[in-house]
Amino acid sequence: MASLKRLETEFPILDRDFQSFCALRGIFTVQDFLIHDLQSLVADAEQQTSSERFMQAINQVLCVIDGLHRPWSNGVELMEDAQKNKHVLSTGCEGMDFLLRGGLHKGQVTELAGPSSSGKTQMQPIVLQKVMNSILCQSVFDIFSMFDVLHCLESKLKSQMCRGDNDEILIIIDSISSLITPILGSSGSQGRALMVSAMSLLKKLAHEYNLAVLVTNHTVGGDGGIPKPALGESWKTLTHVRLLLSRDCGSDTYHVSLLKHPSAASGKAAKFIINN
Incomplete structure (x- = not known):
């Protein structure tokens, strides 16, 4: 799975500060993000000085994850x-x-x-x-x-x-x-x-x-x-x-x-x- 550092080129919001925030919680790749407790991560982000920017970055990673999987289709x-x-x-x-x-x-x-x-x-x-x-x-x-x-x-x-x-x-x-x-x-x-x-x-x-x-x-x-x-x-x-x-x-x-x-x-x- 793509590393957060690699994604920074395409999504600047995933900058070094956000990467460091994630690294302290054992998150280095999109895969690490998937298996981490999202509620806990959001709660920690809200306590940070750059909370608004971190929340935007979290939402950006979620959008990347959504893009990796095809959307739901109905039976027809x-x-x-x-x-x-x-x-x-x-x-x-x-x-x-x-x-x-x-x-x-x-x-x-x-x-x-x-x-x-x-x-x-x-x-x-x-x-x-x-x-x-x-x-x-x-x-x-x-x-x-x-x-x-x-x-x-x-x-x-x-x-x-x-x-x-x-x-x-x-x-x-x-x-x-x-x-x-x-x-x-x-x-x-x-x-x-x-x-x-x-x-x-x-x-x-x-x-x-x-x-x-x-x-x-x-x-x-x-x-x-x-x-x-x-x-x-x-x-x-x-x-x-x-x-x-x-x-x-x-x-x-x-x-x-x-x-x-x-x-x-x-x-x-x-x-x-x-x-x-």
Whole structure:
């Protein structure tokens, strides 16, 4: 998330005095602002000599936060947008496309979860061959680097939209769990807030720029030892679509089951073959 210091260039009201006021309360970024007690921050600001200016700065940060998330839409507007703009991209596997009602839907985030060697990585080249003429890869090793890449992509998409030129149709984040798990284990509520912010940004990109988003996740042991997607209960509510992938030991046969879909019943399953 953007630091308050970086925002000062665009919003001079967020000057050094305000940054120092926030720093004393552990607030250095927009993310820190999100998880801080707003009522407490406002009460402290009102006690300062520059209280009026600090209150204006707080309102400015709130406006920045509002701008990071798409506005509320009613059901009719969402339906019209889905019918006119949100199409599907074939995964290249008939069984998976059948489960997904055509493939990966633009405007949605699809999660593909599975244990090691279950086929998550093998699926990606198949999807890419079907939907992309050019591929740009970015290596990131922590969630903050991912935020930087996604914000740069957002700036690029805004520029392309102004020119009426948008070539990007798919974002793939391979092993998003490897970026999120480290922050969940050590930072408590802040880690969860970062996780939610990451998904909010992916949903925003998907919706506003008509993209399909595919993220992969590993699995952990569930009830009775049955594998389930990692990242906990909070995470499972965030994605639009969830798929669980597995592979027959020693064969090229893969099984996929539908755990969640906005317009299809969960529990359906299919199988397919990937020839190595």
